[in-house]
Amino acid sequence: MTDINSADIRIARDPAQVANAAPRTTLRTSDSSDEEITATVLNAVDAQLENAIELLGHLVAIPSMGGTEAEAEIQHVLAEILHSDGFDVDLWPMDLDELTNRPDFPGMEVERREAFGLLATLPGHAPELGLSLLVDGHVDVVPPGDPSAWTSDPFSLRRAERNGVDTLFGRGTCDMKGGLVASIMAARAVQTVGVKLAGDLLIAPVIGEEDGGLGTYELMRRGIEADACVIPEPTDLDIIPANGGALTFRLHVPGQAIHASRRTEGVSAISKFTSILPALEALESRRNADVDPLMSRWPIAYPLSIGTVHAGDWASTVPDLLIAEGRFGVALGENPFSARAELEAAIEDINANDEFLSRNPIKVEWWGGQFQSGRSENDYLIDLTRRAHFAAAPARRHQHVYGAPYGSDLRFISPTMPVLQYGPGDASAAHAPDEFIEVESLLTSMRTFALMYLEHCHIL
Numbered sequence: 001m002t003d004i005n006s007a008d009i010r011i012a013r014d015p016a017q018v019a020n021a022a023p024r025t026t027l028r029t030s031d032s033s034d035e036e037i038t039a040t041v042l043n044a045v046d047a048q049l050e051n052a053i054e055l056l057g058h059l060v061a062i063p064s065m066g067g068t069e070a071e072a073e074i075q076h077v078l079a080e081i082l083h084s085d086g087f088d089v090d091l092w093p094m095d096l097d098e099l100t101n102r103p104d105f106p107g108m109e110v111e112r113r114e115a116f117g118l119l120a121t122l123p124g125h126a127p128e129l130g131l132s133l134l135v136d137g138h139v140d141v142v143p144p145g146d147p148s149a150w151t152s153d154p155f156s157l158r159r160a161e162r163n164g165v166d167t168l169f170g171r172g173t174c175d176m177k178g179g180l181v182a183s184i185m186a187a188r189a190v191q192t193v194g195v196k197l198a199g200d201l202l203i204a205p206v207i208g209e210e211d212g213g214l215g216t217y218e219l220m221r222r223g224i225e226a227d228a229c230v231i232p233e234p235t236d237l238d239i240i241p242a243n244g245g246a247l248t249f250r251l252h253v254p255g256q257a258i259h260a261s262r263r264t265e266g267v268s269a270i271s272k273f274t275s276i277l278p279a280l281e282a283l284e285s286r287r288n289a290d291v292d293p294l295m296s297r298w299p300i301a302y303p304l305s306i307g308t309v310h311a312g313d314w315a316s317t318v319p320d321l322l323i324a325e326g327r328f329g330v331a332l333g334e335n336p337f338s339a340r341a342e343l344e345a346a347i348e349d350i351n352a353n354d355e356f357l358s359r360n361p362i363k364v365e366w367w368g369g370q371f372q373s374g375r376s377e378n379d380y381l382i383d384l385t386r387r388a389h390f391a392a393a394p395a396r397r398h399q400h401v402y403g404a405p406y407g408s409d410l411r412f413i414s415p416t417m418p419v420l421q422y423g424p425g426d427a428s429a430a431h432a433p434d435e436f437i438e439v440e441s442l443l444t445s446m447r448t449f450a451l452m453y454l455e456h457c458h459i460l
Contacts, residue, residue: 037195037459038451042392044189045446052185052446053168053439055081057157059139059177060170066140066211067110074139075116078205085188087120087203094218106412109211109248109368117218122187122201130198130458134226134417135449136216136409137180138209141172142431149433159439166439175430178437179232179423179445180205186449199457202226209409212369216409220416228381228418228456230449231410234425234437237396237444239385241420242294242375242403243410244302245330247339248368250323251347253311254360257320267356269322270311276350276362280304283346284329292332294375294403301405302329304343332373332403340366371407378418384456385422385448392447422448 064074079091094115099105124130144154152158154171161167168178183203190197204224206215233240253276255269284304295301306326312319330339344364351361382401389399404421413419424441 034454034459038391038454040193041190041195041450041454042447044193045186045450046443048185048189048192048446049439049443051188052181052442053157053159055185056168056173056178056181056442057170059181060157060172061155063155064139064141064172064207065143066208067112071112071140071207072114072116075118075205075207078139079118079120082120082184082203085184086191087122090117090119090121092117094214099214099218099221106214106217107212107248107368107370108208108214112208112214115207115214117215117222118205119219119224120203122191122197124199124201124457125196125460126198127200128198129460131227131456132200132202132225133453133456134202134204134224134229134413135180135183135232136204136206136219136229136413137176137183137232138207138215138409139177139180139205140207140210140215141175141177142210144171145433151434154433154435162436162438167436168439168442169434169436171435173437174234174425174435175427176233176423176425178425178442179234182424182442182445183230183232183449186446186453189446189450190453195454196460197453197457198460199227201453201457206409213371213407213409213412216412220412226417228378228384229413230385230452231408231413231419231421232423232445232449233408233421234427234430235404235421235423236426237389237393237422237424237441237448238400238402239382239420239422240402240404240410241377241382242292242332243371243373243408243421244295244332244403244405245334245336245339245373245411246369246371246407247328247330247336247366248325248370249328249343250325250365250367252363252365253322253324254357254362255318255320255322256356256360258318260316260318263318266318266320269319272354272357272362273309273311273322273324275354279346279350280306283343287329287331287342292403294401295332295405297400297402298405300329301403302331303405304328329405330371330373330407332375334373336370336372369407372411374408374411374414375403376410376414376419378420381418381420384452385420388448388451388455389422389444391451393444396444
């Protein structure tokens with residue numbers, strides 16, 4: 001792991017200093033128009049594309065799965081990169097014991113021995129004249145799964161054509177190192193051409209998003225403030241101002257063990273589990289019968305899904321216990337405790353209507369990530385993103401605004417400031433083998449972020 005400052009893990013630097021040694025010019029002169037500055041910045045963004053791909057490859061090569069040493073390592077690497085780009089960088093070790101014992105802690109699904117928070121700030125030159133913008137992007141990735149399902153090494157960036165389109169493959173390209181790289185390179189382009197922003201620009205690479213939201217939870221707990229926030233999650237360059245929630249649960253389904261040759265004298269926990277699946281599907285249907293219009297694009301806005309099933313310990317024994325783990329969708333605006341109560345009530349009904357289960361009830365355990373829903377209603381931020389996006393990609397003829405069916409860090413930020421998700425890549429590629437992002441999507445998001453910085457933070 002790179003040691004950037006063994007004394008106090010804080011780096012402060014004059015924001016006028018940046019990594020590249022190329023000459024700078026100050027664009028704001030008496031005869032420079034905003035249009036001229038915008039064109040110059042966009043040209044600088046385009047010139048950074050190959051550097052962006054190189055940086056993405058560097059980050060993809062760090063297998064920053066939750067709970068691994070690499071999840072901590074990537075924070076140190078990004079601290080160095082942002083420091084060299086002229087940001088004031090604050091990198092700190094999290095007190096995991098204190099955090100995990102807080103009553104509102106959102107949960108974790110992996111064990112961590114260490115964790116680091118990171119906030120990089122490009123101070124504005126006249127904060128009273130511009131607004132501050134926070135970019136919050138997670139660096140943790142999910143495991144790659146079966147290596148044979150991948151065309152190449154998941155942690156080595158591969159560039160190739162997919163359906164005739166220039167594409168980058170690798171774990172984290174889509175979810176969401178690509179979006180984070182786009183935000184960093186957009187800031188680098190603005191810096192390179194010497195544009196001075198009035199308001200602060202903050203970039204916060206965070207950990208733990210995939211298993212509960214530890215990084216952003218810690219960030220907001222420290223009282224980070226900004227006038228608006230963008231999360232560069234993969235939205236296929238659409239705008240997402242809301243997320244459904246997701247609660248991780250575990251079912252303990254009992255049975256009665258006996259030798260398999262006399263199975264009819266026992267009770268198979270597997271048989272009991274399969275018999276309750278229709279009731280769970282009916283519960284899912286009821287909860288999706290009438291959803292918020294923002295979620296109407298999804299066939300199932302708030303899924304109830306079983307992800308793992310484990311039963312038995314011997315092939316010739318009727319299993320006396322089955323443990324199933326799953327995900328329970330939370331509706332927009334729904335109290336998570338009300339959602340829990342609904343699943344628990346459905347399980348109680350199942351128990352009551354089964355002779356064996358009425359005496360040996362299924363038990364529900366809530367564990368791991370507990371994602372509340374989140375919603376941010378702010379027309380200004382949506383309009384800002386739309387203007388920047390269409391100026392960055394004038395040939396694109398559509399952009400949708402909708403809510404996502406998955407939980408995200410948006411829920412931690414929405415009570416404090418306007419926030420939305422906008423970023424390169426399609427979420428359908430996230431967590432999948434041969435995860436990918438299209439190069440054009442990466443470039444468009446870089447251009448969009450740069451234009452958002454110019455308008456929101458204000459050019460001096």
